[in-house]
Amino acid sequence: MNESGKKIYLTSSEIASLWTGYMNDSMSKYVLSYMLKHIKDKEIKPVVQHAYDISDSHLKQLEDIFQNEQYAKPNAFTKEDVNENAPWLFSDLFCLTYVNHMAKVGMITYSGFVSMCARKDMRDYFTQALTETANLYNLSMEVAMSKGINIRHPYIEVPKETDYVDSKKYLSGLNPLSNKRPLNAVEISHLYQNIVTNSVGMKLCIAFGQTSPYKEVQDYMLRGKNISKKHMKIFSDKLLEDDVESPHLPDVGVSDSTTQTFSDKLMMFHMSLIISAGIGNYATAGAASQRSDLMINYERLSLEVSRLAKSGADIMITHNWLEQPPGLKDRKKLTREKEG
Incomplete structure (x- = not known):
């Protein structure tokens, strides 16, 4: 009121x-x-x-x-x-x-x-x-x-003076024959963070895949694990090009249990949640990065993750695991039902 x-x-x-x-x-x-x-x-x-x-x-x-x-x-x-x-x-x-x-x-x-x-x-x-x-x-x-397991972002030198971009070459990065400028602090932070988040996603995929009784869910989780590993390597390689080490991730292992622990409905929903968050992270990183090769990477990797999300939604629909969010009534359908 x-x-x-x-x-x-x-x-x-x-x-x-x-x-x-x-x-x-x-x-x-x-x-x-x-x-x-x-x-x-x-x-x-x-x-x-x-x-x-x-x-x-x-x-x-x-x-x-x-x-x-x-x-x-x-x-x-x-x-x-x-x-x-x-x-x-x-x-x-x-x-x-x-x-x-x-x-x-x-x-x-x-x-x-x-x-x-x-x-x-x-x-x-x-x-x-x-x-x-x-x-x-x-x-x-x-x-x-x-406990000494906090993942710190890498240190770089604190700026002693301000500066401005003096050439359009600052934004370039796609030409393999030309030297790319070094990563800036914003770009490093997003590459680092996306390695960490993919690591968590990979461990969840392993845990969910080995405990699901459904082969299509197992295959889906394996696909998610492989995508996470691939993306972590791409981001790590970008850091290593400028002699920046990738994160030393703590040993946050998964046991060898194969007993079903969570329902497939919950596991698939959980994956859709972290995939949505990951796509958001990539969009933010792409918008914040000023080197063209990084922008292109985030765009194409987002497309790959979006395809994974679509496959997950298809599985959830097939098994009636996908609860429908509130929405508008289908006016055309209501009209047809009334006329019928």
Whole structure:
């Protein structure tokens, strides 16, 4: 209600943000509940517990909003989507890395939601969620640093004076016969970050692939793993051309368990989420990079990832795993049904 007592209805962006937030937190809750069942590390477990508590709290708040707005709650995920008694699948260090990575994704997602919402209560909720997720990211970083597994971006010399681009050659990079200018700090940071995020995606593909009972899901995860490895090499090679080392990634291994741990519906949804985040990362990196070879790389690699996303959606549709987001009614279909 506004100050005059009139009801302010949800906009399309608010409806979309609530639906997406619920789906993501529902998935996270059950992945984290499985991790909590097995984690032994006394420093990592409270971080994962905090992440679980945030997701659980968000779901309760969103359910209240759905009820007040007479908004059909998404089916999302339940305890049936996780086998908490399955053998341990991830190392404790992976659980910490996973929370850190998902917190990064959450910060980007929630900042977008805040910017798309008009109603004050919606802005307040997503601002609170953004703050909680940022605090979770900081907590996970502190624990990672204390354990010596924090992945630091490379150091370069701090600029002592300002400068301007004095030639169009600054933007070039496609001609293999000409010398490319060295990478700038912005380009290095995006190459580095995309190596790290692909590493997390690769480990999830391994874990999901070896525990799925469906061959098409296994093949899909194998394809995702190979794409992640290929992209990591491309980005690492670009850094090495300028004698910048690629990240020393921590040993965040996956066990050899083949017991189904998560439902295929949850695993495929999870992959669609991190693929969407990856495409967003590539778009941001491409826009921020000023060397033409880097721009072209991000564009063509985004297309490859988009094809993977399309294949994943096809599998989910075939098995009725893809829950449909809220949308407009098909007016033509309604008219035809009425005429029939």
